[in-house]
Amino acid sequence: MSKGIPIATIARLPVYLHGLRLLTDRGVSVVSSEELANLTAVRSTKLRKDLSYLGSYGVRGVGYDVSYLTHQISRAMGLTQNWAVVLIGIGNLGQALAGYGGFSSRGFQIKALLDADPKKIGSIVGGQSVLHIDQLERVFSENANSIAVLAVPESAAQGICDRVVGAGVTSILNFAPMVLQVPSSVELRKVDLSIELQILAFYEQRKLANSSALLNSV
Amino acid sequence: MSKGIPIATIARLPVYLHGLRLLTDRGVSVVSSEELANLTAVRSTKLRKDLSYLGSYGVRGVGYDVSYLTHQISRAMGLTQNWAVVLIGIGNLGQALAGYGGFSSRGFQIKALLDADPKKIGSIVGGQSVLHIDQLERVFSENANSIAVLAVPESAAQGICDRVVGAGVTSILNFAPMVLQVPSSVELRKVDLSIELQILAFYEQRKLANSSALLNSV
């Protein structure tokens, strides 16, 4: 049943959840696939196909109940439970992440902030005190099944990653712009803030190239 | 020739560039597809296939010249020219982006920082002074073909986006966790810091579900 949800679908479910939250805020209780698709910049057929992998939660001729669909997607994604997150690296990006509302609103609870810089230890960021990186193993042993979020400099990333894996963590989100090596049993995902910018540059370049080609052909 | 580079390939080229930069730093001058693939967490056949869309830049039996390949990928992606970037929204995330080395090292030059908060105007972030959002239209008219990077609150994002589009911008990178509406002539890409975390939660949940199923079956 809900065994084989395609990876591409899973990546879109959070976007649908966001659209549903907007509708909830507006007091909308029922939505059609067409309307929700417009809010989330996908085609309605794709949305319906995606939802069909989770089950049949709509009503034909009517649409989807917003709160019921929200619950079903959340459940499918494992967001009905609270997730413990440990944030490592409290630089600019780490501070941004610590204060980012999108985490707590989705059930992610930041259990600890770790940094190696003695000047940062004890300072309050996002409502809690920064701990020294030496506490890493203790923090993870006290918070089983935590997700580690790495916002450390590139040069430190692999070393910290190894310690995190050694502490038994099986889910890591990496913001450092580098490829980390982990055992295959560990789920690792990466966010590189500059990759999307480079992709934009590619499209912008092509646009400029096309318009100058157009000029030449006139 | 280089007309039809698949989108999936384009999204990986920045990752290859990063691997090549590592090799350059280590003084490596020639690399095989196998080695570069290991650095970038893809299969070597996929890497070779991707590179084949750009041209034949390797040498059979030998590998790829690191600096030559770097140049060819950069050229294909439009990174040999400098790109003007205007960063809007200088909160925690905006400050992180302003100080992020991954931009300048790839030819992206932050031309201006804009914010609506009077307390921030004139303060120095990442080496330059924050301007008031009123300057938006002037800034973009003085910097043709700029890319706009939005790191503003969700509630302000669509309004700012509309002004940016009105100022003639055709490439926008959005960090606000919402879907923006733009004309089809505008290239819009989005980075949502929490989506990857939600995807991780999905995998972690499945892992936990599987291990308890295993326990039950014993």
Next chain:
DNA sequence: GGCTGTGAAAAAGTTCACAGCT
């Protein structure tokens, strides 16, 4: 021998077309 480059096959993902329910 070793490694690239690439058609062909396979897999994954998207869109279409329409059956099925309210």
Next chain:
DNA sequence: AGCTGTGAACTTTTTCACAGCC
């Protein structure tokens, strides 16, 4: 009549297998 749910067709992406060159 209106909107969901889904097999089937189509498109894109990945992987395979091996020819081609140093």
